[in-house]
Amino acid sequence: MTDSVLYSVLLLVSLGVVAAVVLYIVSKKFYVYENPLIAEVDELLPGANCAGCGSPGCKSFAEKLVNTEDISSLFCPVGGNDVMKEVAAILGKEVVERDPTVAVLRCQGSCEVRPKTTEYQGPRTCAISAMVYSGETDCQYGCLGDGDCVKVCKFDAMYMDETTGLPLIITDNCTSCGACVEECPRDIIEMRPRNKRDLKVFVGCLNEDKGGIAKKSCSVACIGCSKCEDICPKDAVIMVNNLAYIDPVLCTLCRKCVDICPTHSIIETNFPPKKVKKVVEKKVVENVAVIKEEVIAESKNIKTDA
Amino acid sequence: MLKTFPKGGIHPPENKITAEKGIKRMAVPKVVNVPIAQHIGIPAEIVVDRKDKVVKGQIIAKSGGFVSSNIHSPVAGTVTKLDLIIDSSGYKKQCIVIRTDAKDPSNFEEVENPLKTDIELEPKEILQRITDCGIVGLGGATFPSQVKLNVREGTTLDYLIINGVECEPYLTADHRLMLEKAEEIVVGIKILMKALHLKKVVIGIENNKKDAISLFKKVIKKEDGIQVAALQVKYPQGGEKQLVRAILGREVPKNGLPLDVGVIVHNVGTIFAIYQAIQYDKPLIERVVTVTGKKLQNPSNFWVKIGTPIKDLIAEVGGLPEGTRKLVNGGPMMGKAIKNTDVPVTKGTSGILVIDEEEASRGEAKNCIRCGQCVFVCPMGLEPHLLMNLSEKGMYDKASAEDIMTCIECGSCSYVCPSHRPLLDYIRFGKNIVKKLETSKN
Numbered sequence: 191m192t193d194s195v196l197y198s199v200l201l202l203v204s205l206g207v208v209a210a211v212v213l214y215i216v217s218k219k220f221y222v223y224e225n226p227l228i229a230e231v232d233e234l235l236p237g238a239n240c241a242g243c244g245s246p247g248c249k250s251f252a253e254k255l256v257n258t259e260d261i262s263s264l265f266c267p268v269g270g271n272d273v274m275k276e277v278a279a280i281l282g283k284e285v286v287e288r289d290p291t292v293a294v295l296r297c298q299g300s301c302e303v304r305p306k307t308t309e310y311q312g313p314r315t316c317a318i319s320a321m322v323y324s325g326e327t328d329c330q331y332g333c334l335g336d337g338d339c340v341k342v343c344k345f346d347a348m349y350m351d352e353t354t355g356l357p358l359i360i361t362d363n364c365t366s367c368g369a370c371v372e373e374c375p376r377d378i379i380e381m382r383p384r385n386k387r388d389l390k391v392f393v394g395c396l397n398e399d400k401g402g403i404a405k406k407s408c409s410v411a412c413i414g415c416s417k418c419e420d421i422c423p424k425d426a427v428i429m430v431n432n433l434a435y436i437d438p439v440l441c442t443l444c445r446k447c448v449d450i451c452p453t454h455s456i457i458e459t460n461f462p463p464k465k466v467k468k469v470v471e472k473k474v475v476e477n478v479a480v481i482k483e484e485v486i487a488e489s490k491n492i493k494t495d496a
Numbered sequence: 497m498l499k500t501f502p503k504g505g506i507h508p509p510e511n512k513i514t515a516e517k518g519i520k521r522m523a524v525p526k527v528v529n530v531p532i533a534q535h536i537g538i539p540a541e542i543v544v545d546r547k548d549k550v551v552k553g554q555i556i557a558k559s560g561g562f563v564s565s566n567i568h569s570p571v572a573g574t575v576t577k578l579d580l581i582i583d584s585s586g587y588k589k590q591c592i593v594i595r596t597d598a599k600d601p602s603n604f605e606e607v608e609n610p611l612k613t614d615i616e617l618e619p620k621e622i623l624q625r626i627t628d629c630g631i632v633g634l635g636g637a638t639f640p641s642q643v644k645l646n647v648r649e650g651t652t653l654d655y656l657i658i659n660g661v662e663c664e665p666y667l668t669a670d671h672r673l674m675l676e677k678a679e680e681i682v683v684g685i686k687i688l689m690k691a692l693h694l695k696k697v698v699i700g701i702e703n704n705k706k707d708a709i710s711l712f713k714k715v716i717k718k719e720d721g722i723q724v725a726a727l728q729v730k731y732p733q734g735g736e737k738q739l740v741r742a743i744l745g746r747e748v749p750k751n752g753l754p755l756d757v758g759v760i761v762h763n764v765g766t767i768f769a770i771y772q773a774i775q776y777d778k779p780l781i782e783r784v785v786t787v788t789g790k791k792l793q794n795p796s797n798f799w800v801k802i803g804t805p806i807k808d809l810i811a812e813v814g815g816l817p818e819g820t821r822k823l824v825n826g827g828p829m830m831g832k833a834i835k836n837t838d839v840p841v842t843k844g845t846s847g848i849l850v851i852d853e854e855e856a857s858r859g860e861a862k863n864c865i866r867c868g869q870c871v872f873v874c875p876m877g878l879e880p881h882l883l884m885n886l887s888e889k890g891m892y893d894k895a896s897a898e899d900i901m902t903c904i905e906c907g908s909c910s911y912v913c914p915s916h917r918p919l920l921d922y923i924r925f926g927k928n929i930v931k932k933l934e935t936s937k938n
Contacts, residue, residue, distance in 0.1 A: 308835055308836075311856075311857075312858075312921045313918045318921055318922070321924070321928060322586060322832075322921075323585070323586025323587065323833075324588070324835065330588055399580075399588075
């Protein structure tokens with residue numbers, strides 16, 4: 191009886207010793223040196239693996255940071271300046287401080303202002319419907335409304351607003367990783383600098399058609415009238431292909447362009463409400479409703495798909 | 497036993513409503529919108545400007561490269577603008593807008609050219625003329641013909657196959673053309689035989705066009721080397737690879753061309769265009785279009801000028817019927833829905849199909865039940881359900897390894913799927929991405 195216990199204990203111990211020796215030899219023989227800094231940097235990074243930095247994941251970005259001499263061109267948008275500074279301190283390299291950015295949606299073509307003229311029956315993803323045709327509305331630059339950007343967002347910073355049919359960005363959650371910018375087949379989402387109170391002024395339209403055509407397809411489209419360009423005291427508005435673009439660096443957020451825009455295609459965010467402004471907004475909503483009814487009466491109902 | 501291809505295929509209801517309707521000539525439209533990208537390859541380069549006067553058949557856009565094609569003015573008139581107009585791709589594309597000159601007699605007198613059988617041009621001149629006249633494949637793919645006919649020396653080429661299959665339901669444009677222009681088509685075939693030094697030609701016609709088969713058999717009686725092959729009615733027999741397999745029993749290698757097995761395939765419409773180009777120096781400015789649909793008052797076949805807005809065609813057949821839900825450019829299987837009726841007819845428009853609610857509905861997509869119908873009908877021997885899943889999940893390298901690029905986009909899989917899964921939508925999407933990845937790699 192004791193013999194059998196003894197034998198089995200001996201057998202297992204000797205097996206363990208042999209395995210330990212083999213493992214020791216193998217680990218010595220095939221040892222791969224990894225810079226211990228990589229693990230340290232990886233610890234500091236947010237670990238979201240969002241690929242916003244251009245590397246496939248945080249670990250490979252850490253490797254890149256450690257192995258590159260000049261890391262001033264590398265940046266982790268999720269961690270921001272704080273993380274990059276800590277990384278730089280560990281590595282003894284220098285980083286350039288960048289302004290924090292946030293994603294904005296450059297389309298206001300909700301169901302109300304941009305009537306549907308066709309019906310799409312294929313799979314509901316922006317990538318496929320963009321491949322098939324210019325979308326259910328007459329605007330071939332605007333949001334397709336199938337929410338590929340929402341699906342790709344890893345930080346719950348976007349959701350589809352069912353009343354407008356457009357994605358909404360929760361700026362507090364947005365880490366500006368850029369996944370949505372990459373995914374959108376229409377390039378509607380833009381990264382714009384974010385200040386403390388998150389005040390922004392930008393053109394909420396990408397329609398390059400001539401004024402009449404643009405207005406017909408969407409009542410809040412930029413018609414390329416150049417009024418904003420003329421009124422801007424800082425020359426921050428650039429007109430290209432019948433479309434205004436506000437340079438965020440030059441813009442001082444004076445909002446003169448917002449007031450003058452005849453189609454209200456320039457968006458201002460988080461500014462304290464003005465009294466006069468409110469009245470104007472009310473009017474707009476009424477106008478929109480009238481236009482919507484007219485257009486719906488005219489539009490033909492033709493289904494479309496691949 | 498009639499010939500056909502062995503793998504897959506389906507037989508949807510034929511619905512060839514317009515088979516008995518002769519080809520009528522459409523009135524010349526007041527305005528034509530001629531897109532500059534009507535062919536596969538590089539878009540043509542515009543050589544006219546606003547307010548220029550153009551005569552009928554004048555080059556208005558020059559071939560932009562090797563795989564490209566000239567575009568000619570279909571009417572005599574004035575260029576009013578160079579504008580962006582939605583074409584059959586669903587996007588706004590560069591178009592040349594020409595207002596027809598109501599006084600110019602050349603717009604309204606259509607000379608019916610008599611049959612001319614003597615071929616005067618030399619092989620090299622023939623190929624040059626085809627290039628100059630902007631001939632592209634009229635079967636639907638619009639591949640520039642001169643590129644297809646540009647056979648490198650040392651390549652063995654022994655057969656020319658003429659595609660008169662027209663396997664798409666509803667469409668009858670090729671069928672009517674064969675019945676009305678059989679002798680001209682045979683001359684066209686002889687032109688290509690001369691240009692390519694070919695001895696053997698087979699005209700492939702499906703057995704639902706018995707009149708065309710017997711007519712061609714009569715016409716070619718005295719000709720040497722030309723045969724007619726009656727084929728079993730099966731979709732997609734009009735695909736080059738399927739047709740070569742059906743007629744000659746040769747398997748075109750995957751990612752290869754029929755030329756790899758010594759064959760060139762041309763559509764009957766293209767052959768007729770070549771005939772007109774060679775014998776009468778007439779560029780490709782019009783084509784046969786079938787305007788059809790079950791509810792249409794007067795569906796028919798028309799000779800239509802390139803650039804005619806589709807609304808003119810609809811008006812010609814009695815307007816859009818009540819309850820129309822979809823307009824398709826092409827046949828019901830491979831055609832593409834169009835966005836509005838301003839879309840112009842291009843070189844690739846073989847038909848306009850008007851569909852009502854019942855036919856237009858695609859059904860709700862449900863889960864795959866693993867029935868294997870899509871695999872069974874795939875003429876290329878692929879696994880559509882697998883390719884769809886791989887494209888949907890973004891596994892493009894695996895999709896590429898499963899030969900997604902050999903898919904001919906015939907739509908048989910989507911047609912038979914009992915769960916109404918959007919198989920082809922995803923496969924086409926996957927193909928697009930794989931193609932992009934492959935070009936970025938090179």
